[in-house]
Amino acid sequence: MEDSYHITGYAEHFGTWVSLILLTFMTVFISVFGADLNTLTVATALFIASVKALVVAYYFMHLKYDPKIYRIMILIVMSMFVIFLIMLIFDYLTR
Amino acid sequence: MEHSFSLPNSGHNYDAKASKLGMWLFLYTELLLFGGLFMVYMVYRALNPDAFLIASFNLNVWLGTINTVVLLTSSMTVAMSITAIQKGNSKLSLILLALTVAAAVIFLVIKYFEWGAKIEHGFWPGMDHFTNLPFGEQLYFYLYFFMTGLHGLHVVVGMVFILIVMKKIKNGSQNKNKNQLLENSGLYWHLVDLIWIYLFPLFYLIH
Amino acid sequence: MTGTSASQPSYLDVTKGLFSWIFTLDHKRIGLLYLYTVGSFFLVGVILGVIMRLELFNPGADIIEAQTYNQVFTLHGVIMVFLFIIPSIPAVFGNFFLPIMLGTDDVAFPRINLMSWWLYVIGAIFALGTLIFGDGPADTGWTFYAPYSVKTGTNVSMTVLAAFVLGFSSILTGLNFIVTIHRLRAPGMGFNDMPLFSWALYATSWIQLLATPIIGITLLMILAERVLGIGLFDPAIGGDPILYQHLFWIYSHPAVYIMALPAMGIVSEIIPTFSQRTIFGYKAIAYSSMGIALVGYFVWGHHMFTSGMSGPSAWIFSLLTFFVAIPTSIKVFNWLATLYKGSIDIEVPLLYALAFIFNFLIGGLTGLVVGALAADVHLHDTYFVVGHFHYVMLGGTGFAFIGGLHYWFPKMWGKMYNKAVAKLAFAIIFIGLNILYFPMLILGVMGMPRRYYDYLPEFHTLNQVSTVGSWIMVTGLIIMLVNLFIAHRKGKKAPDNPWNGITLEWQTKSPPPLYNFDKMPKLAKGGPYNYPNAKNS
Numbered sequence: 119m120e121d122s123y124h125i126t127g128y129a130e131h132f133g134t135w136v137s138l139i140l141l142t143f144m145t146v147f148i149s150v151f152g153a154d155l156n157t158l159t160v161a162t163a164l165f166i167a168s169v170k171a172l173v174v175a176y177y178f179m180h181l182k183y184d185p186k187i188y189r190i191m192i193l194i195v196m197s198m199f200v201i202f203l204i205m206l207i208f209d210y211l212t213r
Numbered sequence: 214m215e216h217s218f219s220l221p222n223s224g225h226n227y228d229a230k231a232s233k234l235g236m237w238l239f240l241y242t243e244l245l246l247f248g249g250l251f252m253v254y255m256v257y258r259a260l261n262p263d264a265f266l267i268a269s270f271n272l273n274v275w276l277g278t279i280n281t282v283v284l285l286t287s288s289m290t291v292a293m294s295i296t297a298i299q300k301g302n303s304k305l306s307l308i309l310l311a312l313t314v315a316a317a318v319i320f321l322v323i324k325y326f327e328w329g330a331k332i333e334h335g336f337w338p339g340m341d342h343f344t345n346l347p348f349g350e351q352l353y354f355y356l357y358f359f360m361t362g363l364h365g366l367h368v369v370v371g372m373v374f375i376l377i378v379m380k381k382i383k384n385g386s387q388n389k390n391k392n393q394l395l396e397n398s399g400l401y402w403h404l405v406d407l408i409w410i411y412l413f414p415l416f417y418l419i420h
Numbered sequence: 421m422t423g424t425s426a427s428q429p430s431y432l433d434v435t436k437g438l439f440s441w442i443f444t445l446d447h448k449r450i451g452l453l454y455l456y457t458v459g460s461f462f463l464v465g466v467i468l469g470v471i472m473r474l475e476l477f478n479p480g481a482d483i484i485e486a487q488t489y490n491q492v493f494t495l496h497g498v499i500m501v502f503l504f505i506i507p508s509i510p511a512v513f514g515n516f517f518l519p520i521m522l523g524t525d526d527v528a529f530p531r532i533n534l535m536s537w538w539l540y541v542i543g544a545i546f547a548l549g550t551l552i553f554g555d556g557p558a559d560t561g562w563t564f565y566a567p568y569s570v571k572t573g574t575n576v577s578m579t580v581l582a583a584f585v586l587g588f589s590s591i592l593t594g595l596n597f598i599v600t601i602h603r604l605r606a607p608g609m610g611f612n613d614m615p616l617f618s619w620a621l622y623a624t625s626w627i628q629l630l631a632t633p634i635i636g637i638t639l640l641m642i643l644a645e646r647v648l649g650i651g652l653f654d655p656a657i658g659g660d661p662i663l664y665q666h667l668f669w670i671y672s673h674p675a676v677y678i679m680a681l682p683a684m685g686i687v688s689e690i691i692p693t694f695s696q697r698t699i700f701g702y703k704a705i706a707y708s709s710m711g712i713a714l715v716g717y718f719v720w721g722h723h724m725f726t727s728g729m730s731g732p733s734a735w736i737f738s739l740l741t742f743f744v745a746i747p748t749s750i751k752v753f754n755w756l757a758t759l760y761k762g763s764i765d766i767e768v769p770l771l772y773a774l775a776f777i778f779n780f781l782i783g784g785l786t787g788l789v790v791g792a793l794a795a796d797v798h799l800h801d802t803y804f805v806v807g808h809f810h811y812v813m814l815g816g817t818g819f820a821f822i823g824g825l826h827y828w829f830p831k832m833w834g835k836m837y838n839k840a841v842a843k844l845a846f847a848i849i850f851i852g853l854n855i856l857y858f859p860m861l862i863l864g865v866m867g868m869p870r871r872y873y874d875y876l877p878e879f880h881t882l883n884q885v886s887t888v889g890s891w892i893m894v895t896g897l898i899i900m901l902v903n904l905f906i907a908h909r910k911g912k913k914a915p916d917n918p919w920n921g922i923t924l925e926w927q928t929k930s931p932p933p934l935y936n937f938d939k940m941p942k943l944a945k946g947g948p949y950n951y952p953n954a955k956n957s
């Protein structure tokens with residue numbers, strides 16, 4: 119291949135893994151022991167899940183080192199999906 | 214090649230970038246495939262918040278956590294195996310992929326026991342205990358079986374994908390200079406992981 | 421496989437035999453495979469349509485009974501939507517011409533391309549298999565609305581599976597085109613130097629890619645409910661059938677643009693060629709395709725105004741629907757502006773393109789009528805809707821398809837058809853179409869509901885007019901097909917560039933050589949439609 123590409127080091131992968139595991143324990147901890155947060159638990163659980171997803175996509179899936187177009191495309195796809203969700207739930211919330 | 218003409222951009226050339234782009238596009242379709250299920254989940258959970266909460270107590274958080282850790286670890290090994298092959302170390306790459314497959318098997322075995330326990334307790338659609346559940350809880354279990362089942366199917370597919378790539382690394386057709394197939398199977402595997410990252414809190418951590 | 425000798429054989433002559441076709445990796449042959457299969461299913465669909473029209477010639481059950489009628493319109497809808505119109509233009513002309521227009525020799529993934537055709541065939545076998553297996557073809561309408569689709573005894577499962585497999589085929593085509601457009605454009609061809617047909621295909625492919633999975637999963641849910649008893653839409657256990665409608669239309673509305681956008685792409689090719697003039701507003705047309713694709717995702721709710729959706733949702737969807745009209749009319753105005761002061765050649769393809777504009781105008785404006793919340797409450801599920809979407813699908817996309825066929829026929833086979841006969845066929849089809857469908861619009865306003873084998877006596881006359889229209893149209897279709905068939909067999913040899921076009925497909929031989937070009941194609945200076953001798957005033 120003509121153009122050089124980025125090789126992620128083992129240490130970086132390991133670091134990514136550690137942070138993901140930490141986030142997992144955090145979300146389990148909050149849910150099991152912080153049940154009185156009520157609706158907030160859903161929000162935090164989803165927020166942490168999204169952070170994890172972002173970490174996986176950026177480091178494991180290499181998005182961070184890919185050309186910008188990949189980040190733009192996934193951004194468009196995900197925002198479309200979020201708009202779907204909003205428009206869908208809007209119907210149920212306003213019935 | 215005298216006396217011959219070839220176009221500079223040809224669909225018959227090996228083009229790692231094209232196959233990577235293609236893989237990503239395919240991942241979008243997978244995301245939206247599950248996306249449809251997440252929409253259903255969202256609506257039914259919004260309509261039956263309490264039932265979903267009660268139903269979720271039937272799942273074992275710890276098994277779910279273990280499975281999450283297993284999948285995250287396998288994601289790391291597959292990512293490392295790409296690093297290994299890019300550095301020219303096919304052997305290490307193979308070992309790491311074997312670990313990934315092992316993790317996938319562990320995941321599936323744990324899932325098997327989880328499902329088995331549910332079915333033993335009569336939670337499968339149509340069973341006595343199930344039909345007596347309130348509506349919302351039935352919906353919860355429908356979604357649980359459908360979504361984790363489909364996810365499990367993806368785990369199997371990803372596993373097969375990785376096994377094929379392992380064979381290609383062994384016979385040398387995936388190597389230091391040409392390893393897009395491995396990268397693509399890695400991407401696929403990460404997607405399986407990504408989806409689980411959302412399934413886990415949505416089903417196990419409703420508390 | 422990159423090195424090819426200077427005088428290649430044409431793609432039709434390289435190899436012979438059935439297997440050299442059904443296992444070919446050549447995008448042109450795959451395009452033709454699609455043409456033959458898609459075309460055959462179109463004819464099957466037309467026959468079913470004519471049967472319905474015959475049944476409706478008189479009130480009461482004359483030739484088929486109520487249940488059979490239900491199955492016929494379902495099969496008609498499924499065939500026409502999933503087997504004809506969604507694959508039609510992208511899979512046939514897109515496959516054949518996209519690589520040539522971009523100046524390359526194939527799509528990015530030739531093998532996946534072949535696979536998508538095979539998936540199409542498998543899906544088609546499933547769809548028609550319902551005629552033999554199970555308790556007859558589905559009777560739900562092509563929309564498979566839950567909960568009826570879950571309860572009915574007819575073979576919905578297999579039909580749904582067919583739609584799922586066909587969706588996969590469509591995804592693979594779209595994926596292939598996007599990568600082809602990104603990676604394989606000729607050197608020096610930026611996105612904004614692509615022909616507009618490629619732009620239209622690009623937008624279409626994104627819809628295929630991002631919308632189809634949603635119907636895939638929705639249909640799987642129907643399947644799971646029928647086969648495994650995992651019921652997600654059954655109101656008896658707290659499920660919500662309206663949710664099914666949401667999910668169905670999240671795909672199926674954008675699917676309407678899978679049908680319309682490539683058709684607009686063809687029209688955008690035909691019009692500059694036959695006016696010998698630069699297209700007016702290249703960027704406006706190109707970006708409005710993307711605009712339609714984008715807005716098209718967020719208007720699905722206008723199919724559900726009467727379903728019990730919430731009031732605020734309904735009016736938001738209605739409002740958004742009107743926005744689709746903007747990019748669409750941008751295109752129409754640009755086409756008209758291109759024609760203005762062009763040196764117009766009234767050839768057969770142009771006639772189809774102009775008829776497209778006319779029919780699409782009726783289809784589009786009636787679309788706005790049903791998109792308006794208040795009007796739709798009256799018109800929903802009446803023949804107004806049936807008239808509306810036939811104007812769009814047959815009068816629009818169907819005409820563009822036939823127009824494209826006449827436009828590219830000399831390139832595809834290197835033969836020319838009899839133009840006078842083709843014009844005659846055009847006139848008959850056009851007149852037949854309007855006699856067939858315009859009465860439906862009136863019937864709808866009068867209140868005749870769709871999906872019934874029977875009707876009240878006051879609808880008799882208009883139904884008879886409509887049925888006569890179907891005969892006229894079918895006559896025209898037959899003349900057209902026979903004309904093309906004769907041309908294909910023993911037509912005069914066509915020159916390489918019969919229409920004096922300047923997009924890249926006209927620079928190569930007719931029919932094109934195996935790897936599309938014998939020498940490097942030259943891009944037109946100043947954009948793909950910059951006609952050298954045009955009076956650009």
Ligand code: HEM
Pocket residue numbers: 465466469470472473493494496497498500501504505560561562563806810813814818870871872873890893894
């Ligand atoms: C000669 C051509 C055609 C004739 C005579 C015809 C006739 C009809 C009739 C009478 C119906 C109404 C059934 C009812 O509601 O009772 C119908 C429905 C339908 N047609 Fe056609 N049609 C033709 C071509 C097409 C084409 C080209 C398409 C699409 C590309 C198409 C798509 C549909 C669809 C989607 C339905 C709705 C089926 C349903 O209600 O589930 N038709 N057609």
